[in-house]
Amino acid sequence: MTTAKQRREAIHDSIRDAAISEFARNGLSGTSTQAIARTAGITKAQLHYYITSKEDLYQQVLGEIVTHWKEIFFLSASCPDDPKAVIADYVRRKIRHALEHPEVARFFAHEIARGGLEMAAHWPALRLSVDEATAVIQGWVDAGRIRPVDPLLFQMNLWAVTQHYAEYEAQVRRLMDAPAPTPLNEARIVEEATALFLGRCGLLD
């Protein structure tokens, strides 16, 4: 038995999913509310009953994504004493997410490509996460646990590689001969990416 509240939340969820998907494909200005409504399976007028405006929906989705990422994606300092485990774990988690929710990553890429205009409110928090991770990595270097690296750029490259499999999914699928419904070979991707960053740290066997 579905309550009214559940129905409303279901609609809100499908709107959010549709918005991510459409914005990821065509950006803010390139996406019509018509398209979002169609993807969400509702009328355009109905969509506008649930949202304040297209811009607002975009902002809201962006906010949720950034919040979510701050929690999950920046180098968890939970067990910072084992660089190898931390890095391998991060790469695995990030790539899994990229393959499972590629639209989220693409949405974010779009926003940054536009200049990150709507990110204004979120930069400080992101910055904080990055600074924390930088400290952890620098600690590893200082302790001689990994080869000297540029901690900031090391993180960016981690980000670059893991995001890539979401953003360039279409190209990756072409080159890996895995057309759309076929799942991408996650293990293979994780393995090479992990080796890349461990190799940089001198932790590769």
Add this chain to the structure above:
Amino acid sequence: MTTAKQRREAIHDSIRDAAISEFARNGLSGTSTQAIARTAGITKAQLHYYITSKEDLYQQVLGEIVTHWKEIFFLSASCPDDPKAVIADYVRRKIRHALEHPEVARFFAHEIARGGLEMAAHWPALRLSVDEATAVIQGWVDAGRIRPVDPLLFQMNLWAVTQHYAEYEAQVRRLMDAPAPTPLNEARIVEEATALFLGRCGLLD
């Protein structure tokens, strides 16, 4: 003395530049011919005199970019006997291009994010370039010149890292404290990226 032909080409060039810049920011559907015309410094009507349609302009620009990249960017087998030199050179060239023409990289990223619909005609050629490079890298592995790597994914990761500094320029600038007019520290970026891929190959030090 400017001939009529020269003037025409100058206009075509400024249209192409404007198109890249605008499409890079907002994608195909998010960009108006009005905006392109404005950036190119001409009238909307004048623009439509020079182009067939917005879609066609997009296709044409995409074609030029892909052609250009095929020439310049895939692992040049010119001196394939020195993996370290080839990789270092590739990273340097690619990052320089990313920093100098970030809109081009962003344009391409947009296209792939959309699913690469307009890329249909270009995939085979791209594939060919990749296959050639794959053979070269595999040769290095087989000859024991570099540590065993997944040649295809190795290339993708190269691509990912070098593209990143164009696509995420806004984020990179924020995190590297280099607001818009300031040039990004190219040497620092090149160095860390080079070390990343050489480290993977066991060629560091």
Add this chain to the structure above:
Amino acid sequence: MTTAKQRREAIHDSIRDAAISEFARNGLSGTSTQAIARTAGITKAQLHYYITSKEDLYQQVLGEIVTHWKEIFFLSASCPDDPKAVIADYVRRKIRHALEHPEVARFFAHEIARGGLEMAAHWPALRLSVDEATAVIQGWVDAGRIRPVDPLLFQMNLWAVTQHYAEYEAQVRRLMDAPAPTPLNEARIVEEATALFLGRCGLLD
């Protein structure tokens, strides 16, 4: 203790007040049911439960106003033997009403400005009132109690002047240096207006 009936009437009253206020400001087509509901302190859906339609609400309010005015505002022939008293009294009453309920006058002005389309049903009654007053005034003229005037136009001018202080309230306040919460100087307005019409009749000292 409030009965259900009392509550219903209270809502109907606040709807009517809200309608007058909103219609007075923006006319029939320029007023949204949303705005009326907001001003009345109820939901849009609730409003539509109490009214048949926006047009109908407008008609109803217009009807009430016209009825009310017929009772109060046309030259009362109660003591028709003293022109000076009748005129002075009329001006005073009418201006007081204009200052106390300016929205009512503005509502009416809007309706007439639109061409009085919805007034169809009310013209005959208005006409009757005017004809009665015309007879009274003509009687005064014939009896030599006031200077000869055009009885119909005399009434219209009375109407014009007294309405003015409601319709042009914003302008009047500006020119009399009496911004919104400040009460307008009613005595001053009444005095000059009275003198105007008595002067016309030759009744000014």
Add this chain to the structure above:
Amino acid sequence: MTTAKQRREAIHDSIRDAAISEFARNGLSGTSTQAIARTAGITKAQLHYYITSKEDLYQQVLGEIVTHWKEIFFLSASCPDDPKAVIADYVRRKIRHALEHPEVARFFAHEIARGGLEMAAHWPALRLSVDEATAVIQGWVDAGRIRPVDPLLFQMNLWAVTQHYAEYEAQVRRLMDAPAPTPLNEARIVEEATALFLGRCGLLD
């Protein structure tokens, strides 16, 4: 032979006329660009090619009207030595304008009824005109040329009466038995109105 410039101006004129007429009937928010376009005899898209926005068109028309009125309508101090002539002339001119361009007066009335929100820029100039006229009238009083009056309210009443025949045209026509195409009896209206204000000043006969 019509030049392009002439055609453009003709369109601009018909847009302005249509705008005045429609805004006068239904106010700013109650008027659709569709309606303006229809009245102007052009397409809605065509209308939007010539105007910036509905609000802007409204503002522009309002500005033109206010400017025009400042020039024509405030007590001309050209021959301030003959109160009777000045007042009679003013009433005649103002009523003629009201009968010939009633929509202009109605447009203005609408704007004031809304609170004169868009008038912000125009109040000072209006104030100046009024102050000048006030000085002139006070001069007449001081010189004993007219009976003592409240100069500001005297002007407002002048305004009220003369505007009335435009704003309440529909009602005036009903009561004067002059349905739409029939011209109103201007002479009769001017005569009674003139007598009204001259009577106030003690200048009748």
Add this chain to the structure above:
DNA sequence: GATGAATGAGGGTTCATTCAT
């Protein structure tokens, strides 16, 4: 070539109204 004008389609959004709960 260049430009002002025109247009039919579609953009985002609000509307008056109805309906189920």
Add this chain to the structure above:
DNA sequence: TATGAATGAACCCTCATTCAT
């Protein structure tokens, strides 16, 4: 009664494109 939801029409405005000049 009251309210959240739904809807088709209409809102203002911009779009890509064409056409005369």
